[in-house]
Amino acid sequence: MPSLRDFYKHPRGLVVFDLDHTLIQGNASFFFGKFLCKVGFLRYPKMLLLCGAYCLYQVGMISLERLHRTCFALLFQGADAGVLAQYAEQFTEKVVPDLIHRKIQDALLRAQEMGSEVWIMSSSPECVVRPIARMLGVSDVYATAYETDTKGCFCSVRDIVCGAKKVRKIKSVLQELKLSQADLACYSDSCEDLEVLKMAGHAVAVNPDRIVRQVALKNGWQIVCG
Numbered sequence: 001m002p003s004l005r006d007f008y009k010h011p012r013g014l015v016v017f018d019l020d021h022t023l024i025q026g027n028a029s030f031f032f033g034k035f036l037c038k039v040g041f042l043r044y045p046k047m048l049l050l051c052g053a054y055c056l057y058q059v060g061m062i063s064l065e066r067l068h069r070t071c072f073a074l075l076f077q078g079a080d081a082g083v084l085a086q087y088a089e090q091f092t093e094k095v096v097p098d099l100i101h102r103k104i105q106d107a108l109l110r111a112q113e114m115g116s117e118v119w120i121m122s123s124s125p126e127c128v129v130r131p132i133a134r135m136l137g138v139s140d141v142y143a144t145a146y147e148t149d150t151k152g153c154f155c156s157v158r159d160i161v162c163g164a165k166k167v168r169k170i171k172s173v174l175q176e177l178k179l180s181q182a183d184l185a186c187y188s189d190s191c192e193d194l195e196v197l198k199m200a201g202h203a204v205a206v207n208p209d210r211i212v213r214q215v216a217l218k219n220g221w222q223i224v225c226g
Contacts, residue, residue, distance in 0.1 A: 013111070013114070013116040013117070013179070013183045013184070013185060014116065014117045014119070014170070014173060014174060014177060014179055014183060014184050014185070015107075015108070015111040015116045015117070015118050015119070015184075015185045015186075015187075016118075016119045016120075016121055016166075016170060016184070016185070016186045016187070016196070016200075017104065017108060017118070017119070017120050017121070017138075017186075017187045017188075018120075018121065018122060018186075018187060018188035018189065018190070018193055018196075018206075019120055019122035019124055019129055019132065019143075020122060020123070020124055020189075020190075021189040021190065021206070021207050022101065022104060022187050022188055022189050022206045022207070023100065023101055023104050023105065023108070023120065023132075023136070023187075024096065024099040024100055024101060024132070025099055025100075025101050025207070026099055027054065027124070028122070028124040028125075028128050028129065028132065029050075029071050029075065029124050029125065029128060030050065030051070030054055031091075031095060031096075031099060032075070032087075032088065032091050032128050033047055033050050033071075033074075033075055034047065035087070035090075035091045035094075035095055036075065036087060039087065039090075041087060042074075042075065046074045046075075049070075049074055050070075050071060050074050050075065053066075053067055053070040053071065053074075054067065064123060064160070064162055064192060065160055065162075068123065068144060068157065068160045069157060071125075072125075072146065072154070072157050076125065076127075076146060076154040077154055077155070078153055078154065078155075079153060079154055080151075080152060080153050081127065081146075081148050081152050081153060081154055082152055084127060084154070085127060085131075088127055088128050088131050089131050091128070091131075092131040092132050092134075092135050093135075096132055096135065097135075101206065101207075103224055104187060104206055104224065105136065107187065107204070108136060108138070111185070112137060116185075117140070117173070117177060118138050118140065119138070119140040119141070119142060119173065120132075120133045120136075120138050120140070120141050120142075120143075121141075121142040121143070121161065121166045121169065121170075121196075122141075122142075122143045122144070122161065123143070123144055123160065123161045123162060123192070124143055124144060125143060125144050125145075125146065126141065126143040126144060126145050126146075127146065128143075129141055129143040130143070142161060142166070142169050143161055144157070144159060144160050144161045145157075145158045145159045146158055162192060163190075163192045163193045163194065163195055163196055164195065166193065166196050167195050167196055167199060170184065170186075170196065170199065171199075180201075181199050181200065181201055182201035183201060184199065184200045184201050184202070185200055185201065185202040185203075185204065186199075186200040186202075186203055186204070187204045187206050187224075188204075188205070188206065188212070189205065189206050189207045189208050189209060189212065190208075190209055190212065191209055191211040191212055193212075194211065194212060194215060197212070197215070197216075197221065198215075198219075202222075203216070203219070203221040203222070204221065204222045204223075204224055205221050205222070205223045205224070206223075206224045206225075207224070207225055208223060
């Protein structure tokens with residue numbers, strides 16, 4: 001397995017970063033919910049329901065889709081998209097810097113310096129992911145998307161980004177860039193992204209869950225913690 005330094009000698013690699021528990025140390029939607037409580041936009045009973053749904057997902061009692069639809073109902077449904085965009089910018093400015101995983105941010109910066117194509121692909125909502133990506137100097141984002149109604153309010157979930165959809169998106173980007181999977185580096189923590197990591201020429205398990213850690217050790221992937 002080539003080292004990360006060797007990988008970045010390639011001038012046109014594709015480097016894909018997950019967001020939650022990878023680029024940031026935690027879940028973006030959860031921390032955004034806490035921020036909305038702090039500024040008075042979200043009431044605490046809804047935040048408690050959000051915490052409960054996240055815990056149920058963590059122990060495998062509800063699916064990723066169910067988690068996202070619950071989060072949408074609690075945080076976003078009926079809310080003015082423009083107002084939430086302003087809160088997302090404030091959240092990115094005031095809270096996100098303390099959540100950044102510095103080792104992974106350094107890897108992102110090295111990839112940018114070497115001229116690689118850098119994407120952030122996340123199941124978190126695009127309205128939260130995109131301002132974080134801008135802060136990190138990343139323009140290419142693939143994340144869960146919501147529909148808005150004629151009044152500019154969030155009304156439904158358009159697309160929930162899961163591991164399988166990330167795989168399809170990565171294959172499409174590789175084809176567009178005329179690159180192979182050997183030119184691909186992926187960073188993620190979760191078994192939801194296991195197929196994403198397996199397809200990469202260089203896979204990095206970041207704060208990996210139990211399943212990803214086992215596969216990483218078996219395959220000699222780099223593991224980054226803390």
